[in-house]
Amino acid sequence: MPRALSQRQRAILDYIERFLDENGYPPTIREIQHDLNISSTSVVDYNLNVLEQRNLIRRNRNISRGIELVGRRSAEKRVVRIPLVGQIAAGQPLPVLEEVDPATVNDHIELSVDLVGRSQDGLFALRVNGFSMIDALIGDGDIVVLRRQQTAENGETVAVWLRREQETTLKRFYHEGDRIRLQPANATMAPIYTTPDNVEIQGKLVTVLRSVS
Amino acid sequence: MPRALSQRQRAILDYIERFLDENGYPPTIREIQHDLNISSTSVVDYNLNVLEQRNLIRRNRNISRGIELVGRRSAEKRVVRIPLVGQIAAGQPLPVLEEVDPATVNDHIELSVDLVGRSQDGLFALRVNGFSMIDALIGDGDIVVLRRQQTAENGETVAVWLRREQETTLKRFYHEGDRIRLQPANATMAPIYTTPDNVEIQGKLVTVLRSVS
DNA sequence: CCTTGACACGAACATCTGTTCGCTCGTATA
DNA sequence: TATACGAGCGAACAGATGTTCGTGTCAAGG
Structure with a gap:
């Protein structure tokens, strides 16, 4: 039946x-x-x-x-509003989320839920400034959607702040013994090796978005 | 009144x-x-x-x-449904839209209207297969949203079918005198020069989408 | 007193639209 | 082979529904 x-x-x-x-x-x-x-x-x-x-x-x-x-999911429930909290660039850390006043953020992007996964907690978006993440196929003006988290599983693409280099970057994360390998998405580019105390995970990449004017 | x-x-x-x-x-x-x-x-x-x-x-x-x-529609009309009509790869032409039966397409993506511009006519989406468009910062598995059109303005990014090369590619389009320059988005890569009779414009790039699992 | 315009009435009309029914076709199942 | 059943087809029917039009009421203004 x-x-x-x-x-x-x-x-x-x-x-x-x-x-x-x-x-x-x-x-x-x-x-x-x-x-x-x-x-x-x-x-x-x-x-x-x-x-x-x-x-x-x-x-x-x-x-x-x-x-x-019958099960009419209203169109609004299919859309999540994600706050666009700032910019991401190589030479500067991510904005600290706690310092961002939710009421102040008047810029949002809307995505359908199937693009960001079920739980929409901790999601935030950043506009990419410059070409520092071109190795991850992310260009100037793109928007990245991240999910806030401090740890990462091997293989996840994460935004990390490199303390010594004073730099933000977006790489695949691999914990190998007592070192960490940060692998660019572009296979032709070399990975970065560093130590755990040098990396500060900011969030996990969820979606990349490019809107051509 | x-x-x-x-x-x-x-x-x-x-x-x-x-x-x-x-x-x-x-x-x-x-x-x-x-x-x-x-x-x-x-x-x-x-x-x-x-x-x-x-x-x-x-x-x-x-x-x-x-x-x-009248007032009620605004909330619902924020999402557009775009048919995912097939794949795009270097070695094969785009699916011919007219041959795609709308009733058969059961795969759709949903985007908020501000990502695709006001008019949603002629929009269709393709899943990218392979790395042939990596020069446009588009990788394997990405989804590109295109707007159907046969001509292009200078500077627009378009999907073109190169007749002689038998190849689909995604480049910025420039008509220069009696030749055509196809410029990769990645500035470090060299442009393609060819003749108008060799290029068949398939559509204009609207949005690129990458959903990280 | 007459005209005008907003608002209302009721009935006839013409589609729009859901329903029904006899029929066909192919695939199982007995 | 015979039977059952899901699925589809085309046409006719009947009820549901929007439209039109001549008429009526009433208050405001000349």
Whole structure:
């Protein structure tokens, strides 16, 4: 009974959701039929009934456009607002999050949740200044989204502050015995080797974003 | 002209809002008429027109339940759904958009509108395969969002198909006299010079996206 | 007293839109 | 082979719903 949705049923469900977002009211059977290139209204009717039995939609009989999405995740819940707290550049440390007044931050970026993972705690964004992270395929003007954390698993890409070098960098992190290897994402570039007391992990890379004007 | 709403108009507006919350779809003229004890549908029609001129609702003519609340849409309209239509790699052309059946595409990415600009027409997304575009700071697994177009202004970053080389690449575009210069984003790398008949513009780069797992 | 404009009325009309029904096709299952 | 069933098809039907139009009321202004 709880079989998977057919491709057509999924397409219909997606269509209804999109239509609702765009128009503020649900589509008719014929609109679904036409836009999805279905030959007959009765096919749409048939599949809508399946969707209703799966409890994915509710149908109001004899009412035009009487389709409701049951689990309607509102569009707003799919979006997370991430504060853009400052800049990141090679020669300066990250802004200290605790010193950033949340009320002061009026710059935010919005991303859909599937880009940043489920838990949106500790997320913050920085605009990249300069080309110091070009080895991580990150250029001037890009936006990086980080998750605040002080430790890192091997292989994670993290933003670190190198105490001796007085420098911020973004590298893959590997703890190897009593030294630490910081590996650029670009395979053609050489890694940095240093000691644990020299690295201060600032956060883990979650997303990189480049918007071309 | 900007007079206050009549009592009846306010009642209708409230009713629409309540109805929308309860049912997920807008009311018909007759439902408004009946529940508000109005004697004629034309009275409702008349007042709906007034509300529309006040820009409080939008009416979609000849469509049943075609009433939208204007203020309500702003919250939902922040996200655009972009179809992920395929892959992009050096050795193969882009998928032909016209051949992609919209109903088949069940993979989408969602971005907030301010990342892609206002008009969301012609937008499509591709997953990057391989490192052929590393000179544009784009790596394996990244997602690029493009806007379909056949021509380009100087300086725009475009996806082009090089006919002779049988290759897809992503470069800044410059038309210089009777030749074309394709400039990598990475300043340390050399440009490509070629002739107009060799380049086939596929689309303009809008956004680059990298989600780190 | 007459005109004008906002607002309201009711009925007829024309679509829009959901529903139903007989039929086909392919894949299992008995 | 016979039967059942999910899925799809096309057409006709009936009810739901927006539109139009002639008419009526009333207060404001000339």
